[in-house]
Amino acid sequence: MKLNVDVIPRHQGLLAGQKNKVEFLIRLSAPEKAAKEFKRKPLNLAIVIDRSGSMGGGQLEEAVRCAKLMVDRLDEKDRVAIVSYDNDINVDVPSTPATNKSFIKAGLDNLFPRGATDLHGGWIAGVEQVSKYSESDFISRVLLLSDGQANQGLTDTYQIASQCKSFMSANVTTSTYGVGLHFNEELMSAMAMSGGGNGYYGQTAEDLIDPFNEEFDLLKALVATEVTVALDGIGDVSFELLNDYPVAQGGYRFPDVASQGDVWGVVRAMVPQELSGKGNGELCQILKKATISYVDNEGKSHSITSDALALPSLPPSAWNQIVADETVEDRLAELEASRIQREASLAARRGDWNRVDALLQEARLLAENNVWIRESLKVLEGYARRREMERFSKESNYTSMKMSRRMVSRQESRSVMDDKFLDMPAFLIRKGEQGKKSEDQ
Numbered sequence: 001m002k003l004n005v006d007v008i009p010r011h012q013g014l015l016a017g018q019k020n021k022v023e024f025l026i027r028l029s030a031p032e033k034a035a036k037e038f039k040r041k042p043l044n045l046a047i048v049i050d051r052s053g054s055m056g057g058g059q060l061e062e063a064v065r066c067a068k069l070m071v072d073r074l075d076e077k078d079r080v081a082i083v084s085y086d087n088d089i090n091v092d093v094p095s096t097p098a099t100n101k102s103f104i105k106a107g108l109d110n111l112f113p114r115g116a117t118d119l120h121g122g123w124i125a126g127v128e129q130v131s132k133y134s135e136s137d138f139i140s141r142v143l144l145l146s147d148g149q150a151n152q153g154l155t156d157t158y159q160i161a162s163q164c165k166s167f168m169s170a171n172v173t174t175s176t177y178g179v180g181l182h183f184n185e186e187l188m189s190a191m192a193m194s195g196g197g198n199g200y201y202g203q204t205a206e207d208l209i210d211p212f213n214e215e216f217d218l219l220k221a222l223v224a225t226e227v228t229v230a231l232d233g234i235g236d237v238s239f240e241l242l243n244d245y246p247v248a249q250g251g252y253r254f255p256d257v258a259s260q261g262d263v264w265g266v267v268r269a270m271v272p273q274e275l276s277g278k279g280n281g282e283l284c285q286i287l288k289k290a291t292i293s294y295v296d297n298e299g300k301s302h303s304i305t306s307d308a309l310a311l312p313s314l315p316p317s318a319w320n321q322i323v324a325d326e327t328v329e330d331r332l333a334e335l336e337a338s339r340i341q342r343e344a345s346l347a348a349r350r351g352d353w354n355r356v357d358a359l360l361q362e363a364r365l366l367a368e369n370n371v372w373i374r375e376s377l378k379v380l381e382g383y384a385r386r387r388e389m390e391r392f393s394k395e396s397n398y399t400s401m402k403m404s405r406r407m408v409s410r411q412e413s414r415s416v417m418d419d420k421f422l423d424m425p426a427f428l429i430r431k432g433e434q435g436k437k438s439e440d441q
Helices: 032-036 059-072 101-109 119-131 157-169 185-194 205-221 326-350 353-364 371-385 389-405
Strands: 004-009 020-029 043-050 079-085 089-097 139-146 172-179 196-202 222-233 238-241 251-253 263-271 283-296 301-305 309-314
Touching: 004 283, 004 309, 004 326, 020 222, 020 283, 020 326, 043 059, 043 119, 043 205, 059 101, 059 205, 079 101, 079 119, 089 101, 089 119, 119 139, 119 157, 119 172, 139 185, 139 205, 157 172, 157 185, 157 196, 172 185, 172 205, 185 196, 185 389, 196 205, 196 389, 205 222, 222 238, 222 263, 263 283, 263 326, 326 353, 326 371, 326 389, 353 371, 371 389
Parallel strands: 043 079, 043 139, 139 172, 172 196
Antiparallel strands: 004 020, 020 263, 079 089, 222 251, 222 283, 238 263, 283 301, 283 309
């Protein structure tokens, strides 16, 4: 299966005789025919659940309920393991085909809250289970849930995230689920971002139902994994990817591609004055090609290239008449909102609410033409007014991550948040608040 590749510049021209900052969108999607004839790859999962003492008060029971719902949605060609952890690590159900679901769910029934939190040890046990079957004909992922701070075993965020990245290179990815208001969102976010998966949180365990549904819808819809994008420029043109995707294999590791959605990245190119032309409309090449490598849902490896990007050299009078591309503008606004929200999360952690208020004011300027930014800001402004540090920090952190990495539906509107009425999969729906389940759940 060959992916569709689009390279879309923000402005259709270069300003002659000057150094130019050129932003362009790289967009990857599955062909419509492939989406209709789609046969998904089997899943190879490890569900890793925190059973430490802080998971009492109904949180562990709700997490188990969500895990059982995921088990119920597996097919007989899928595999799953159940791992639980406190200061001890238990493999409650070794990796097994999802044929005897009663047996698998019985392994979840024996969990009760106790002990400390060896998060790294629990995750490693999940990785070990998944790694036994991580060949290319499976989608292999560890789903890690925690409500607390790692306080046993390895606890260093950088080292754990580095291990996540190493296992991603071996085709074992990691998604994380934080629950409550006291988990370490820096660690959980870093594991998901470095591990090639997704990061979610719920203010209560009940709020995790949306993230579990979103992840499962995504895993069942994947058509291309191990996606890397390498850029080949002209002369002294330099490139910067504005999304926070990890560097991999001489390029960038993009998110996996699913049917019905666009995976995207925005690149900022700096074009030297001598390459910007004379202003007579002559085409100036900036990008020779982007090379996209990936594995499709039949386990076949592909390497395809984009078209070159060349823009006409224009005098100021003509350049100033160019209308910016709306899609690129939206993605740039979301990336800038993501940066602001991440900085605001850190400022709230420091107790610097004056800085938080200033950043939110800055973000309002981006919300004028983007309803999702506007709705997300309403939630953050409420937490900021009440100086609710934990809620603000976590919501801004996870909204930031979502805005910079999400898959996009071409059905969505700039001005109306009607996603859930458009019969689209859960991973394409924009939520105004990441940590709360949808009202219709």
